[in-house]
Amino acid sequence: MEKTLKISKIREGTVIDHIPAGKALKVLDILNIYENNSISIGIRVLSNKIEYKDVIKIENRFLEKIELDKISLLAPSATISIIKNYVIIEKFSVDMPSKIKGILKCTNQNCITNSGEPVKSEFSIISKKPLVVKCIYCKREMKENEVTDNI
Amino acid sequence: MLKNKSLVSISDLSDDDLNNVFLEADKMLDYINSSKKLDIMGSKILATLFYEPSTRTRLSFESAMQRLGGSTISMADSKTSSVSKGETLADTIRIIESYSDIIVIRHPLEGAAFLASKFSSKPVINAGDGSGEHPTQTLVDLYTIKKELGEINNKKITIMGDLKYGRTVHSLLMALTRYNVDVTLVSPENLRLSDYVYNELKNKLNITISDSLEKYINDTDVLYVTRLQKERFTDKNEYSKLIGSYRITAKETEKMKNNSIIMHPLPRVDEISPEVDSTDKAKYFKQASYGIPVRMALISMIAGD
Structure with a gap:
């Protein structure tokens, strides 16, 4: 069978690969996308590495640290490829930071960080797999599904 | 060393810190009993910021500071202060730190004392968040x-009441992980310890969970009772039904062994019958009185010269 690309190559930009199947739209949701960013999304694409995966290709866009940190929480298995002139010039896996600052909202409505104080939320990582984080203010723990819903 | 340190969580204290506070509290108790005037905190000012009602805690901090020779300032009711105008806690703290040498805060939101300690260059003591x-x-x-019992190790401690929302219970359980004790938690099912607290404790403390005191009362050294708060029950009939099962009367004290004690962080409502007060088990008023030497010790160790 002839090998074809489901999603065409990009000239310049970022490829977010190996996103767990079904999470691409959630990942896209937390990225800052501008007018000149064309986006291709592959959902449930067959992969060698994991059974099915999602892929996002964004033209003319290189991700910021805070976006990479957010992706690491939503899709810890994701890999990032930086493309210039159709060539991958850098490829790396997302790396979960040891402290998560200003990314997540604490699910505890009674937490001081949800009351309009001039502070960013801050969480420490209790476990990466399964994901469990802990608010350094109210000490409440959040599991993966709560993290995903509160980025 | 506690000098200039904030006390937000009981886990901020090392084992040595705990022992030093107790040793210092013994000295303070002697001073109180001898009616000697102390001048340890001479020119220092303690500020109490209470965003929630409190009688004992605020007064005991103020009494402790004044017994140490220091003075106190206190925020009027938060409903009539700048808080009601929408001032953030961070701003309030940045002002109050310039008015005082040590700040005591009680606040209805979790993490408030930690936030205060981040914005204050003066030590902050958490009086409940x-x-x-x-x-x-x-x-x-x-x-x-x-x-009252000579030591904490090797004791059987039964904690009964509202274990889910009771902050005194959370701090106490965390502290008990430092000792070799058996803990039994007795509560109605809807007021059991939250998962996030239980998960933190389960590997560090020998805990038994039950909804009945009956099986454990005759073997308990310390029966620590807390208030079942009516407002935690959506079904008020459920509250009325349960309150009787979690009430200590003279009949229960007769089942308790010699040298065992009943404690309560107070205020109590219905959970300990007044007839218990005159028994030798009742130590809750004594417990409240120990609040002064302990807080004197803490204030002098944190903000003394």
């Missing part, structure tokens, strides 16, 4: 057990 922690109550609780 929502359903979070109440570390000075825990120091008083531990000190009471030590004074």
